[in-house]
Amino acid sequence: MPVATTQAAPAAVAAPQPQRRRGPNLAIVPWVAPAALIILAVFGYSLFELFSQSLQYQGTWAGIENFKLVLTDPLFLTAIWHNALLLLVVPVLLALSLGVAILLLETKRGLRGYRAALFFPYILPIPVVGVVFGQLLQLNGGLNEALRSVGLAGLAGDWLGDPSRALWTMAAIIVWKEVGFGIILFLARMLSLPADVFEAARLDGAGFFRMHWNVTIPQLRGIVLFYIVNEAIVMVSWVFNYVYVMTNGQGGPGSSTVVSELYIYRAAFADQTPELAAAAAVLLFIATLGLIVSFFRLQRSGEGAFGD
């Protein structure tokens, strides 16, 4: 069998041959089609309805009128601004998650316990978090009472009732809840990194900061990118739950915690202007799509989110 002999020898030493491009495998179509059709029906119909409503008013073509009304609404612009401000939370989340994950990596004892404790907030339902923090952060709530009792009354404040603080208080709560996800994600990746790289760095005399800055973090590039994009999407289109629960669906005090999703919800179900809600939702959809596309671009330009 000369063919087998001649192919086996070079394969052991040479780089893998590029795979030949194959044509579409039609055999999988019957297996994938039902699920694909359901997904297409659900998401396709929703998207179609969304775009359709955004371009109409009471069943008649309105062109971009609804988009104009939304984009000139000070409340919508405020909501978008708040989403943008919440994006500033992403670097904080990243730094905290990475820092704590590295500390846990260095921990010799009790890793499981610490890991469970830090992940616990992430699995708590948002309504529970909202109610608990809503009580805790009242002007005469637990946090302020504690501050007063230790002589730090000057630090006490109306955390959720003061318009200038409310959004940042909410951001802090989001950090508290979301940071566990990042820690677990980064720690899992760190624990799977080859030990010999760290060993070599140590032998080369790398200290704690140098080793993690130059060895650990670079190897997490893909997962860090994934986490950044994921949390950015949370800040753009997943903060509704927090705001709704903690402000009773009002986005108050005033409009200090209104975010784009709440704007859409209120336009659709409180103000009876579904066409404006649809127009705002289209804008939010496009913004989120932009984030996802950015992620794919970053992923391609790097080493791949899960491939490093």
Added chain:
Amino acid sequence: MKRIKGIIAVTCAALLALSGCSSAAYRARTSGGTLASKPAGTYPTGPVKLVIWWWGEQEVAGAKGWLADTVAAYEKLHPNVKIETVLQTTDSLIPAFQAAAAANQGPDIQYFWGGINSQEPAWAGHVLPISDYIPASELKHYLNAATEDSYKGKILTAPWYVNPQFPVLVRKDVLAAHGLKTPTTWSDLLSTCDKLNAAGITTLAGGVKDGWFGGWLYSMIDGQLVSSPSDVTAAVTGQQKFTDPMHADWWQRLQETVDHHCWNADINSQQLYQAQQQWVSGKAAMTITAGTDAPNFVKKVGADKVQITTMPKIGNGPYAGKMGTTSQTVGITPWTKYPKVDADFIEFMHSPQRLQAWYDKTGSMPADDRFDMSKVTDPVKRQLFQMALNGAPYLENYIPAALDSNAVFTNVQLVLQGKRTADQAAADMQSQVERLRLTDRSLVNDFKAWKR
């Protein structure tokens, strides 16, 4: 990357193209307040299932038990009918119905607050006028139906119970301990605030975190300054302005309560019902609560220590010193299969035996002039019912719900927090209504038709 861009571009283009030919898919508010209609038909003999979404246990303790008894009694009379009741929360009452209505499905009978809260769903085609199914000879007994819930000669929803909105509860013992009496005029109130504040006592306990209390204050203060609800609807349609003194002065009065430290310091971080507990515990001299719930508060503290009154009098208008009155209502939805049964059940709610049972179970006033007031012996309830019967229009029920939440709720929060002045609040309310006229292109016509 090119492939992704291509897919996105093609998808967007297809959606845009398709959306241009999809006018039928849109279900929204109908223009010009065209009311929904449906033939009543005959009373069915086959199995019937009705669903009722309702709210109210929160402000009328005992309502749940009464409704369960009423359903049971009705089902006994009509064995082919089964009725399911679903209790809604305050925050979900309107959004849940809106969401259901958008899908053209939901309850057969829906609970609506009065005035604009029953008008707007009806203008959107989500309510069958109750007067199409219940004769005028019956409806004329339903309190506040003609004033709040009528439109183009029809009654939209059926009043269920009367809500005196809103009594001020006064702790006479707390005031007396500081040598004070119940304030009856606005200047009395501000003076009381000054004295109690100096003594470290809160004069008025309230909570605006959830917004609702803002609407209460608007109605209780501005309600005394207008000459009729038409003034308010005129400001909505643009014939008057919310910056005119009649509509803007109430912000100044609110500002005065802030300047005189009338409120609990944590008013912005407290929800409405949480804050009222400060009054129960004696930390505050006065609070404001739903009229239906007032007797329960009185019972908690002791009738001898409490006085029920109205918001201190401002000005000399026709409603100065009066309490507002409204009826909470139920309506029939257009997707119900059995409007005849829905209407019959609503009439059954107003049968003499059920009216009396309502009072016995809840202590609040059924919205029906056939209720025998002589049975009300409790002086607190008697006083409240009389105040409601001679009450003023409840102002919040005459402005668009969107204006209420986006301008009144928010500006009250900001004025109470000291982040916005009275003038800024009035200007914001005016700019919000101007914007609302742009976004809700049926608003002016609907309000003008309602006013007529």
